[in-house]
Amino acid sequence: MPTLENIVTPALIVDGDMVEANLMAMSTALPGDRLRPHVKAHKCTQLAKRQASHGHIRFCCATVREVVGMAAAGLGTDLLLANETLDASRLAPLEACVTVAVDSLETIEAAARAGGAVEAVLVDVNVGLPRCGCKPEDAGRLADAARSKGLGVRGVMGYEGHVVGLEDRQQRIDQTSQAMEILQRAHADVGGNVISAGGTGTYDINTWATEIQAGSYALMDTAYGKLNLPFRQALWVWSTVISVSDEYAVLDCGLKSLGMDHGNPQIEDGQVWFCSDEHTTFSTQAKVEVGDRMRVTPAHIDPTVAYHEALHVVQNGEIADTWPIDLRGW
Amino acid sequence: MPTLENIVTPALIVDGDMVEANLMAMSTALPGDRLRPHVKAHKCTQLAKRQASHGHIRFCCATVREVVGMAAAGLGTDLLLANETLDASRLAPLEACVTVAVDSLETIEAAARAGGAVEAVLVDVNVGLPRCGCKPEDAGRLADAARSKGLGVRGVMGYEGHVVGLEDRQQRIDQTSQAMEILQRAHADVGGNVISAGGTGTYDINTWATEIQAGSYALMDTAYGKLNLPFRQALWVWSTVISVSDEYAVLDCGLKSLGMDHGNPQIEDGQVWFCSDEHTTFSTQAKVEVGDRMRVTPAHIDPTVAYHEALHVVQNGEIADTWPIDLRGW
Known part of the structure; x- marks a missing residue:
């Protein structure tokens, strides 16, 4: 085992006790299925296993490779690819239960073609961040299209990424409320029992979502460090x-x-x-x-x-x- | 072999003909030992082999691992670690001829302790960029210290990193001249036959250096693209x-x-x-x-x-x- 004196630098070091404290703080605030940890922040299945030991066994991924790696590590109970992909066929052979985000007919068709482990979708809705996500008024139509292709529709996803980093808490509260109003409207058209949203900066603010997609809380950085969070x-x-x-x-x-x-x-x-x-x-x-x-x-x-x-x-x-x-x- | 239509994205693609044209343009301007290509820009031994086929067989590296990998690929004729390290012992076992940059007694001692492939140093001189490099007036003393430890002293190195990106060519000319005046003064105290300096932005301007350490010219980017270079x-x-x-x-x-x-x-x-x-x-x-x-x-x-x-x-x-x-x- 290398030591802090002789390890080749630069190297990433983590404080094991602080990671545990962060995981504990989050599992107290959002126990079990209230949190779906996002592995994109750490890309590390060993750390994901620590998160699972705190009761968070359903995960978010940002890339196909993250999903593949989580499944290979035995963490495939319920994996959400919280991102659009045309490459869903790589997920089909996995020993896992995979849900993918969709915001277009093309991404729905890619999910439907994949089959296998890819059983269901969340309709990804734009709630204010100019990135992926359909218009709220298109969400119901996309859900119908997914069902017509034989896919399960578990609900909606809508990431308030334009809000999570705002330093003023009241602003985060107000703007999360506005974003989630949009998502709830879409959810009424889509159905299903999942409203997936949120991040480390809104983990305790976003009470509209059924599950929060936070990831940074486990390790933190200077950007989130300004927000007076308990991590x-x-x-x-x-x-x-x-x-x-x-x-x-x-x-x-x-x-x-x-x-x-x-x-x-x-x-x-x-x-x-x-x-x-x-x-x-x-x-x-x-x-x-x-x-x-x-x-x-x-x-x-x-x-x-x-x-x-x-x-x-x-x-x-x-x-x-x-x-x-x-x-x-x- | 993957195709452009089915390869997993994001992926790095290079235009093979343009790379060859860039390597050819550089080997025409700076043939043979006039250029010591810096592998830090591409970190790829296959591309380094293309550079060697154009007559550039002596390379610069920025990290110990780059030196180790270049030696393993059979490209160890004359490798310069153009960076300070306390970890030179990892270089000792290599089947290669390694020179390291030094700017302090500590880095000289690390090189001397290494032995093996680490046979010589360049005294790294600060020529205006606030980074590594000794004061010009300390260079001769450091060269003496290196020799007293049994190390060969091949000459000096001084990177005008504050100049290479300036968009105005006349400014690059004027400031390179100033920087190399400093380096030549140090060289007079140090001895040896190498003056190693320069980068893609000053490859044809820096006529004071005996060898140019350019790397970006092979692949280029938008920053260097503004400089009207022939790459x-x-x-x-x-x-x-x-x-x-x-x-x-x-x-x-x-x-x-x-x-x-x-x-x-x-x-x-x-x-x-x-x-x-x-x-x-x-x-x-x-x-x-x-x-x-x-x-x-x-x-x-x-x-x-x-x-x-x-x-x-x-x-x-x-x-x-x-x-x-x-x-x-x-």
């Missing part, structure tokens, strides 16, 4: 100081180990200047020496994790376990 | 339209398949609105249907390639070869 930062990029100058120092993590769409990462007691492919230049008042190792907090967890091969689980200051990030790719 | 875009993210609405459509590539630090990717005849983890929302005047496949041009190639497992080489409209991106990780 704590549990993942960092572990990095080595490789160069020290008078005014700044340089770490060996950079654009290829950090998702950058939400901006620069953060470090304790210091200021990040900029990131290059394999470097982060920063300044600090603290004394820094070449060879020191530091935790770097990513701004956005999902595209950060997707660069790495493993999560190293730290407990009592030591690497206690290594979990492969086995759901990468498509 | 053409040769890599795209191949992506599928999975949802179409009245005002926009959605592709199945996003933050996990595109390096985002240089901003949004581009599409032909359209406007990218924003990227999410697995989606790109865009608008276009062209007719778009669910299932259409499109080329997406990344803003920054290096962190884009690092998300993918393979480069699919397209020739005459068909996938003619698939090259593993086998130098990922650290």
Whole structure:
């Protein structure tokens, strides 16, 4: 087992106790089927097994490969591909029970052609984010089309992705309410008993959904860290100081180990200047020496994790376990 | 062999003829040892072999794993780890000839401890970019320290990374001149016959360096595309339209398949609105249907390639070869 002193950096480390605390906080707030954890945030079946041990056994995936990997790991009780795909045939042979999101006749036909494990759909409804999802008024027609193709229709899905990151809680409440009003209207036309929606930023606000699709809560990042949620930062990029100058120092993590769409990462007691492919230049008042190792907090967890091969689980200051990030790719 | 119609998307595709044209243009401008191609841009030994076939057999790497992978692929004639590392011992067992960049006593000691394949160093000098590199006035002292530890000193390295992306050519000329004046001063104190510097944006401007460390020229991206260089875009993210609405459509590539630090990717005849983890929302005047496949041009190639497992080489409209991106990780 590698140690924090000798492990090759950059490496993803997670605080095992904080992950458990986050999973516990979520399972207390949203027990059992009230949460459908989204694996896209961590892409790690070992972590998904920890989520299952807290009673969350039905999962969301964003890619076909995530569904395939979850099924292979024995986590296929009820998998939702919460995304549109024309490639549903890759899901058919799985030892799993798979539901796919659809928002068009083309995606319905792809699901119907797949057969096998793909037994049902959720009609994906646009609730305000300009991305996937049909117009609310088209949802009933699409549900009928799915049924006519022999697919089960479990209900609707509508992700308020334009709301989950708003820092003002009252704004999140107001805008979630508006989004879910749209989704409920569509649900009345669609039928079924599932209303799937929500994310880490609205997990306790979205009481309209029958199940919440949160994922980031398990590991967190600086973006969600601003929202005063009961989940704590549990993942960092572990990095080595490789160069020290008078005014700044340089770490060996950079654009290829950090998702950058939400901006620069953060470090304790210091200021990040900029990131290059394999470097982060920063300044600090603290004394820094070449060879020191530091935790770097990513701004956005999902595209950060997707660069790495493993999560190293730290407990009592030591690497206690290594979990492969086995759901990468498509 | 997969086809462009059935390959799982998102996928990286490269135009085989354009890559060859780019390699040819570079080998005409900087034949043989005048160029030391940087593999960090493509992380692909198959592409490195194409570069070697154009006479560029000495390579730059940014990570220990890149050096290890290049040596394993039989490309270890003269590998420069153009980056500081405390982990040089992983290089010692290689069947290769390895030079490492050093800018401190700690990195010199790490190189000296390694032994084996690690025979020599370049003293890395800061020429204006606040990243690695010693002060010019410290370079001679570090060279002496390296020699006293039994290491060969081949010369100096100094990357004008603050200059290579400037859109105004005259600015690139002026600032490269200033940076190389610093590097030449350090070289006088260091000795050796190598002055290693430069990048794709200064490949024909930097006439002070004995070898140029360009990498992006082989595949290009939108950032370097603004510089009127004789290298053409040769890599795209191949992506599928999975949802179409009245005002926009959605592709199945996003933050996990595109390096985002240089901003949004581009599409032909359209406007990218924003990227999410697995989606790109865009608008276009062209007719778009669910299932259409499109080329997406990344803003920054290096962190884009690092998300993918393979480069699919397209020739005459068909996938003619698939090259593993086998130098990922650290």
